Amino acid sequence: xxxxxxxxxxxxxxxxxxxxxxxxxxxxxxxxxxxxxxxxxxxxxxxxxxxxxxxxxxxxxxxxxxxxxxxxxxxxxxxxxxxxxxxxxxxxxxxxxxxxxxxxxxxxxxxxxxxxxxxxxxxxxxxxxxxxxxxxxxxxxxxxxxxxxxxxxxxxxxxxxxxxxxxxxxxxxxxxxxxxxxxx
Ligand code: IMP
Ligand code: MG
Numbered sequence: 001x002x003x004x005x006x007x008x009x010x011x012x013x014x015x016x017x018x019x020x021x022x023x024x025x026x027x028x029x030x031x032x033x034x035x036x037x038x039x040x041x042x043x044x045x046x047x048x049x050x051x052x053x054x055x056x057x058x059x060x061x062x063x064x065x066x067x068x069x070x071x072x073x074x075x076x077x078x079x080x081x082x083x084x085x086x087x088x089x090x091x092x093x094x095x096x097x098x099x100x101x102x103x104x105x106x107x108x109x110x111x112x113x114x115x116x117x118x119x120x121x122x123x124x125x126x127x128x129x130x131x132x133x134x135x136x137x138x139x140x141x142x143x144x145x146x147x148x149x150x151x152x153x154x155x156x157x158x159x160x161x162x163x164x165x166x167x168x169x170x171x172x173x174x175x176x177x178x179x180x181x182x183x184x
Pocket of ligand 2: 050051052053107108
């Protein structure tokens, strides 16, 4: 499909699924090297940020081979097509994270407001190590100090949907990534 319409907006094809999967392969390879020392007694906590990162987290799970425990949380900062700058905690972080290595799996880092809030909360939970693994980064917008350890793809400052990302909850189940088409 060249174009899709969700609610009142039209989007055009931006990143085909095959390219997304290739980028995920490369990240998974790095993770397998970097976490090769994880053990059943000291597994990595893979923290999936709902809802947007579910597909990315699932694709990573199919590719990584170190011991891990899957957890989820939900913070949100976006309404419609723009960041509100205020982070709401809808599903809090899991308990018993003290001393653990946590890998945050995010769909997209835009202004970074969400990731800063999440890092702050992880610090309060006294984790041993927290790293960020995001499918997408709007590198022209991101202006925070939190290190983004694993970035699968960088994109310009455009609003996108698909592969887990939504426009007012629609579009998550599109397998390619589409960009807002403002030519019309
Ligand atoms: P930040 O807090 O500004 O970094 O925004 C991060 C969150 O906003 C992401 O986890 C997404 O849920 C949402 N978001 C940011 N950019 C987009 C986009 O282009 N499409 C859909 N959701 C987005
Ligand atoms: Mg999100």
